[in-house]
Amino acid sequence: MARQASRKLPGRREDGATTKAQILEAAGEVFAEKGFDRATGKEIAERAGSNSAAVNYYYGGIEGLYGEVLVEAHRRLLTYDSLVKIAEGSGEPKEKLRTLIGLIARTVIGSARSSWALGVLGREILSPSSAFAVLVDREILPKKLVVTTIVGEILGLSHDDPVVTRCALNIISPFAMLVVGNKQIFTRVLPGLNPDEPQAQNEIVQHFQRFAMAGLEATALALRSDH
Structure with missing residues (x-):
């Protein structure tokens, strides 16, 4: 089997950092295409233009590599x-949340749809591996704290209040659906939600923002009624 050409970055010498980055990029592509269970270190190394030992050398094995790819x-x-x-910037908490929703939505429905990142995360969401704990600890929990802090400020509650947690779930869940959803779902099952159409992208962003803010307003009203 012929080795694929090494993915050298122009203008840079071949060194450990470059090789490590090439392996990570190649691994992302392979994991997105085949999933963790069917991927091999040999295929990843060949696609990266490296040797099989490099996966163990830089990442301690394919399991460690997969965790880094998820992150x-x-x-x-x-x-x-x-x-x-966004959280530490100027503006009211509600405006910060609108900005945050817009940032996430435009990334998920925009250029990221052509990258391996969505494929890898979509597979992991549908069938979590042992490496999911790595993703949760290093990325999901720290980011969740920022989101729940903003939501808590809007509702006048602590970031760890169950009401805040439920609201954060409602806000984030649509993005998980966009990550795991394939083109067939959007074009056949949900034809009005095709993120490949530029006009639809703007409408999706605005809808997510509107829906989240309306839900928070209803929750705030319910809290005032209870007291």
């Missing part, structure tokens, strides 16, 4: 720093 995939959709920038 990188989540970062490509939404970085922790971008969330913190």
Whole structure:
């Protein structure tokens, strides 16, 4: 079997950091196409233009590599720093949440749909592996805290209040659906929700923002009624 050409970055010498990045990129593509169970370190190394030992050397094996791919995939959709920038910026909590929803929605329904990140995360959501704990600890929980803090500020509650948690679930769940959804779902089952259409993308973003804010307003009203 012929080895594929090495994916060298132009203008840079071949070094450990470059090789490690090439392996991660190749692994993301393979995991998105085949899933973790059917991927092999040999195929990933060949696609990266490296040797099989490199997977063990840089990542401690295919399991460690898969965990790093999950983390990188989540970062490509939404970085922790971008969330913190919104949370610590100026403006009211409601406006911060609208900005946050717009950022996530435009990433998920935009250019990210052609990357391997969505494929990897979609597979993991539908069939979690042992590496899911790595993703939760390093990416999901820190980002969730930022989101629930903003939601809590809107409702006047602590970030860990059960009401805040339920609201955050309602806000985030549509994005999980977009991550796992394939083109057949959008074109046949939900024809009005085709994220490949530019006009639909803007409408989806605005709808998610409107729906989330209306839900929070209804929740806030219910809280006032209870007291």
